[in-house]
Amino acid sequence: MRVVLVFLLLCPSVIFATTERLPDISPKLAIKSIHITTGVWPGFTEPNQQGAYFELIKLLFPDDTRLEVTYTGFNRTVKMVEEQQADMVLGVGLNESEQLYLSAKPFDIDQIAVLFKPERLRFEKPADLAGYQLVTQRGYNYEIVLGITTQSYEVDSITTGVNLVRTGRVDAFLVEKTELEGKHNVSQLEDMQLVFLAGEPIYIGFVKNERGAALKIWWDQQFQQHYQSGQLQTLYQQHAGMTLLPF
Known part of the structure; x- marks a missing residue:
């Protein structure tokens, strides 16, 4: 989900956020x-x-x-x-x-995945996707998270991204896996392949x-x-x- 510097997680691990010094505040929450x-x-x-x-x-x-x-x-x-x-x-x-x-x-953890038609895409690692025409969810900038240097198109909806792949207008859709699965069931994606890339x-x-x-x-x-x-x-x-x- 963006222009970020992250750890790519292939398995769960302990992660600590970088935080700055904050003022001491009572543990009682006055905000209602x-x-x-x-x-x-x-x-x-x-x-x-x-x-x-x-x-x-x-x-x-x-x-x-x-x-x-x-x-x-x-x-x-x-x-x-x-x-x-x-x-x-x-x-x-x-x-x-x-x-x-x-x-x-x-x-x-965001589950970063790629949706594509198998006949149009061949890759072994995320960086290999740099040679393809990609689309991603607006603001998520997963291509930067994955170390992909080529610029992707952005779409406002998952359905639009799916349709662009289905009609062959792009090679692949970088998408949050659980969001995609919440919008489209398996039968709606049977002509495509969804591969998890990183967390x-x-x-x-x-x-x-x-x-x-x-x-x-x-x-x-x-x-x-x-x-x-x-x-x-x-x-x-x-x-x-x-x-x-x-x-």
Whole structure:
């Protein structure tokens, strides 16, 4: 999900976000309303605050916390928090933005995959895709994550990317695997091949002010406490598409 510097994960490992020194803030959360920005990701951030990511958020914040959610394109979600129009953005890469505080730990891993017609594509490693005409989800910039130097086209919807591959207008579609599978079932993709390439850890991004610092500290404390208690593991086991990295 973007122009980022990440570790490519072929298996789970311990990841630590680079954080800067924050002011000491009471562990009591005085903030009662949180404005969150996110895309609509089937099964994860559904309208009406349904989905796995919202279950995680509601687990970690106090029961009386009111959530205001803005659903928009990924580029816009990050920009809103950078411009202090919202408090939190979901799914940020490790070095996505210098204008955000990041959670101490990733809360999931993007499953970067490539969709293509077998007769049009031959590759052994991600860098081999540089010789092909690629399309990717707008703002995700997976080609940079994978070390692909050629520029790709961007599309606003997964369906558009799938159709471009199907009609032969591009050679391949770099896409988040779980998002694709949430939009299209196997039978709809039977004329194409989907291959997992790498994992990219993603974080919560917090607005870079005192309010955001308080939310980050609360999130980090609660994430660790719920991990130690086993509650995080229980939640993640209920959602096959989510990956909880070990502490």
